[in-house]
Amino acid sequence: MRLNQRLRLLAATLACASACLLPLTAAAADFPTRPITIVVGFSAGGSSDVLARIVAEKLSIGLGQPVVVENRAGVASIVGAAFVAKAKPDGYTLLMGASGPIVFNHALYAKLPYTPQDFAPISLIGTFPLLLLTQANNPAKSIQELISYSRQNPDKANYGASSASFQLITELFNSKTGARFAHIPYKGSNDSITAVMTGDVTMTLVDAGAASAGLQSGRVKALAVTSAERLKDFPNIPTMSELGVDLKVSFWSGLLAPAGTPAPIVKRLQEEMVRVIDMPDVKKRISALSVTPVSSTPEEFAKLIATEIPLWRQVAQDNNIKAN
Numbered sequence: 001m002r003l004n005q006r007l008r009l010l011a012a013t014l015a016c017a018s019a020c021l022l023p024l025t026a027a028a029a030d031f032p033t034r035p036i037t038i039v040v041g042f043s044a045g046g047s048s049d050v051l052a053r054i055v056a057e058k059l060s061i062g063l064g065q066p067v068v069v070e071n072r073a074g075v076a077s078i079v080g081a082a083f084v085a086k087a088k089p090d091g092y093t094l095l096m097g098a099s100g101p102i103v104f105n106h107a108l109y110a111k112l113p114y115t116p117q118d119f120a121p122i123s124l125i126g127t128f129p130l131l132l133l134t135q136a137n138n139p140a141k142s143i144q145e146l147i148s149y150s151r152q153n154p155d156k157a158n159y160g161a162s163s164a165s166f167q168l169i170t171e172l173f174n175s176k177t178g179a180r181f182a183h184i185p186y187k188g189s190n191d192s193i194t195a196v197m198t199g200d201v202t203m204t205l206v207d208a209g210a211a212s213a214g215l216q217s218g219r220v221k222a223l224a225v226t227s228a229e230r231l232k233d234f235p236n237i238p239t240m241s242e243l244g245v246d247l248k249v250s251f252w253s254g255l256l257a258p259a260g261t262p263a264p265i266v267k268r269l270q271e272e273m274v275r276v277i278d279m280p281d282v283k284k285r286i287s288a289l290s291v292t293p294v295s296s297t298p299e300e301f302a303k304l305i306a307t308e309i310p311l312w313r314q315v316a317q318d319n320n321i322k323a324n
Contacts, residue, residue, distance in 0.1 A: 076108075
């Protein structure tokens with residue numbers, strides 16, 4: 001093929017590519033022109049659902065279009081995540097994602113109808129640090145004393161976990177500290193906390209929202225929190241790091257779009273999310289759920305996901321933990 005022919009072919013190819021991109025570019029410039037749907041993979045009334053509705057209300061105002069929440073509940077939020085993964089990547093179908101379906105599921109399930117590459121992270125919304133609870137009259141006054149007890153009494157030391165996600169985090173605690181707490185499964189966090197109250201289990205790691213009632217009643221006590229800093233609502237509870245335990249983990253929620261969503265649309269949504277989460281009334285409403293409000297760039301969010309998946313996959317493999 002002669003040079004002129006090659007140049008003409010290259011020019012035609014570039015022209016075709018540009019023509020194909022024009023609709024996406026135009027759509028991104030005008031975005032949004034119709035209602036946006038945020039899919040929640042859990043039932044109405046839960047933390048993820050409430051967070052989605054708080055955000056949707058404010059996004060509607062900033063974007064100038066209705067933002068509606070649609071619940072697509074299913075096992076481990078797989079149904080909702082898969083639906084968004086297969087949705088048209090135009091910014092009109094988004095996922096209220098959580099660490100469970102986006103990270104932990106990839107560590108626990110051998111096969112899923114979606115992959116991490118099926119999503120374009122937009123921004124984090126909030127993090128859920130965990131509290132380590134023991135019975136109020138447990139003689140252990142510190143993490144170190146509780147760990148020592150488990151080593152000396154491996155046949156008696158145990159923990160309650162309401163899902164494989166909580167089990168993974170507690171097994172990481174075991175690994176980091178040399179503790180020997182055995183797993184006892186429960187249906188929900190409230191059941192795990194009740195088991196601590198009655199002495200059926202030695203300890204449990206649960207999110208701060210679930211722990212609040214038990215702490216206020218004085219029937220349980222918290223020895224540590226897994227966040228990097230102390231919680232404003234529980235300033236007297238030290239972090240794991242303060243106590244010499246290298247464990248900084250939290251559950252999280254964030255907004256994601258289907259992979260392939262044009263970068264300008266992702267940028268517009270991320271900028272709106274930052275604006276919304278920075279609102280004083282939004283911070284107050286999110287904090288009331290015992291969630292720490294936090295926004296991020298798409299790159300920061302993507303890095304978090306990429307870092308956590310291999311971490312929890314390894315913990316699952318090391319302890320032979322699989323989804324039931």
